[in-house]
Amino acid sequence: MSLDRTARRAAYVALAVVPVAVVAVFFVLPVGAMLHRGLWPEGRFAPGAVLDVLARPRTGRVLWFTLWTSTLATTLAVALGLPAAYVLHRLRFPGRAVVRAALLVPFVLPTVVVGLAVRELIAPSGILGFLGLDGTPAAIVAGLVFFNVAVVIRTVGVAWESLDRRPGEAAAALGASPWQVFRTVTFPALRPAVVSAASVVFLFCATAFGVVLVLGGVRYSSVETEIYLLTADLLDLPAAAALSLVQMLAVVVLLVVVGRLRAVPDPTVRRASAAPARPHLRDLPAVAVTAATLVAVALPVLALVVGSLRRDGHWTLDFYRALGGSADGLFEVSLAHALLASLRIAVDATWMSLLLGLAVAFLVTRRVRSRGGRRARAVLDGFFMLPLGVSAVTLGFGFLIALDSPPLDLRASPLLVPVAQALVALPIVVRTLVPVLAGIDDRQRQAAASLGAGPLRTLLTVDLAVVWRPVLAAAGFAFAVSLGEFGATSFIVRPAEPTLPVVIYRLLGHPGPLNHGSALAASVVLAALTAAVILVVERLRVPGTGAW
Amino acid sequence: MLELSDVSVAFEGTRAVDGVDLRVADGDVLAVLGPSGCGKSTLLRAVAGLEPATGTIAWDGADLRGTPTHRRGFALMFQDGQLFDHLTVARNVGYAQRLRGLSRAAVRAEVGDLLDLVGLSGYAERLPRTLSGGERQRVALARSLAAKPRLLLLDEPLSALDAGLRVRLAADLRRILVESGTTALLVTHDQDEAFAVADRLAVMRAGRIVQEGPTAEVWAAPADPGTAAFLGYPHVLREDAAATLLRLAGRPPVPGAVVAVRASAVVAGPGEGQPATVRSFRLTPDGARLVVDVDGVGPLDGEGVPGWTAAPGERVAVRVDGGGVALLTPDASGS
């Protein structure tokens, strides 16, 4: 073992320590504390209570409901997302960037707003009220699809756009019809991306909180809302711990399986970005599905906008005017103030998740020779995806009970909220950066080194030079996610500095049509802001990269 | 001077490079020639410090163990150039100079000179993706030279190019290396490239160096039949056939000689010469290529005299040119 390699290994370990420590303190510790309370009630280990919970018929119903709604929503999201991915990433038409950004918006919208938007639409008084969907599982599935179709479009679209056309053309030259080309050549090439997208969507569906909470009413409970109910309302911590464990276990299994399915023999293939083509007549079905998806995504948002502009049957800007001052004197903070707080928190959450994400992405894309090293890398990779799979309420309450004494007396720290949001955004940041970093041919770095560039210079001149646009794009996503984060934030936000989603949620909890209208107006503002951020991100994106 | 002694590189148990000893004197260009998969690229990467190796890699007597790639002063030029796509040609070429902290003006001047040297003046502001394969390799070469390397490592620098371009660029490469007085280690599977560029030749097979010496010497005396075959000798003859061939070539007899003969040394046609039967005949732009069964020797690849054709089964006369006949080293000839 040469000195140089030892030093490099030490540097990698040092690089790993920071993100691991952050995740340990702000994720493992709080979640561990909650599990501890549940599994060791009265200080004694009592797994009996856990088994007891799992044997309840209600638990079985909740698990089954979560499973089938998530599966159905995932299937629908993939079915709608695939044609849209094709249209938006392989075809060329005016306004493509705007449509792409528009379809991405639901994903970064706060779940509270998503729920509100869909409800505005399907509530008895809404445009689609006649369908009688309100409070049915169909509404939940619709909400989940609305929220997640963007993930499919993006992940698959990015893979599709960098797909080499020539194998498909070769198949066509051998007599394959367009459908056969898709089935035998295109789809197999896209399968890793589709599997990846479907698994992420399934994960988001199965752990959805806000959407199910707002749309499911109380009739339907998913694992996530059940954990919320058990923790926040019933204070039945053993039961909550039991469900949390089941959830985490399922998420880990899912991540492992997906990791296997997604593994590509050679991740450093050069990306061949094909120029998008003009739409053909044969693209009509795909275009139609995309248009329908666009309408389906636009309708709830439209309902939201209309709702925010109408009062007592008249068009009005009253609700927007109310945003400036504190509505009806109800709040000690105005919505403008909350927006400012949201923005400031988002700035901090963004740089934090970027720093952490860069370190993680850098580590997991290093070439590793030994099998042990590869395994360590895979574990590290999975470790940072864990926040996706843990209930926000567990995390939120965990913060309150785990971070209450020195040296970790952080409950009142202004940085607690940004840190929590950074953790939520971390998986997306990592997923945005990893493909780009992995796509850099290692020989580029070697070429730089052989020309005399040290490791730092190599990093600056090769890695950073390629990665700065995706980094900005990841920053945009982190920013948008932070702006919309509600679950964990609602538990730890400093009362004097509530974020906009928290205020929207509170407004909804207050009587008065002005408050309801203001909540709608604030949601529109928040949606517009996130949409703008996403539009900028789209401009910065490097074609062929940036999948989750 | 680069000195390798007993250098080995192992990948998960298999030895890609196996006990290699080599030296490259200052100002020399050494080509390591071998079939693909023989370990030559791994050897090159080990010299660059990109693969962990055992044995000693030394420069001017100083062991390079523990010296990271960027401190070795060995510029490596890849088969596909590995230009930085996000930088212009000028910035690619000036990369190493900027690392050294040269002034803007100095960098610009030097980049201009180097682009002139590789025949790409006026390309400074182009982006790599707008260049052809040959142009990209020239830029990569200029970028490597700009680092003023103690040793230039070239990994199949021309093999990605088409045949005609390869010949022209090989000559250019030779000229540029000689003009700039660069010490270089080149690995290639293409003997023409090796002969055109290198002063010295090392033949590598299955991780080992089987022969090393001045290009002409190696070419004239392959160490063994395998090497001979790789160096473009299609036939190796022994015993009576060897003795007959030596006689036909006008060379003194050597007892027990093993003889390799190039196709270009066997000329068939009408008139005087050793009788032979045509097995096959084919015309090419450069003249006829044929296989002849030479009486007392056996089947040989040969060429026809210009303007002459023959049909299979026809009896012809064969003359052998002594310059295309190599005597294999006796101790290796048994293998």
Added chain:
Amino acid sequence: MRIRALTGLTALALLAGGCSLVGQEDDGAQGVKQTQVTLVTHESFDLPKDLVATFEKDTGYDLKISKLADAGTLTNQLVLTKDKPVGDVVFGIDNAFATRAIEEGVFSGYAPALPAGAEQYELPGDGDDALTPVDTGAVCVNVDSAWFRDQGVPEPQTLDDLTKPAYRDLFVVPAASTSSPGLAFLLATIGRYGEDWTGYWKRLVANGTKVVKGWTEAYFEDFTFSGGDRPIVVSYDSSPAFTLDKAGRKTSTRALLDGCFRQVEYAGVLKSGSTNTDGAHAVIDWLLSPEVQAALPGSMYVFPVAEDTTLPAEWAEFAKRPEKTEQVDPAEIAEKRKAWLEEWTDLTSR
């Protein structure tokens, strides 16, 4: 282009630096001289700003109001963090949750002088003066009188009426598991029907009763007054004071005074070594002061506990209060709440 990008990035970084919260001080509860007092409350808490300013001026304390969650979650949060509470004093624990919190030892006792009429709202069984009543309100079924008049259907009068075919698919309730008025309504039915409350709820569900997550959804989305399609909703006895016509002379809804459950909201001092006890006492005294009591109806839609408080005119006229409410012993609530909720959830959800 590079330079421009770099400039942009630098500007962005500077901007970000300016916005960052890094370097801001923690606003931890451990004030140096205990001049700060932190009131923990639920998110519906609201009082006019000038009252807060007056309190701060009169007492010299810096009042920090920490709105945590809804009423039920608030209690659980206090229980979870009882080793190191997040404030000095709490307001907003109601009688459905109070006993649980007392049993967990969340409070230290304080017995202020109660205003006239407040003693009737003291929590039964609270011998250590852990909690002080501040406001009250009754959760009652509300009906949209205008709708029933238009449809020519007689309004329901009792809880039993709600299970009759005439009122099929007309009733919407907030969930007992996720909303405080929802739980109050469940307790009202338990008080009324005793062990047979499950039978009543089965009949309700069979008669098309809709259960929604919160009172907001029920009142502002499903209730016909707000444009929904259900003219019967669980709300408060004070709600009719908010459904006045333009002239403010008539209200179009009515609270059903049969089968109401009284909610009382309490304040209490949080027990901890670092509690600003004097400050906490001052806050409770302030909440009982005539000014705050008078502001409660307008700000939080509840009745003050001080009986000699002047109510707003429209309250006096339209907010009819039930003379009799359903009773459930707080100790029994503490003991059985979880089981009831589980049973209720099973009855109403699939």
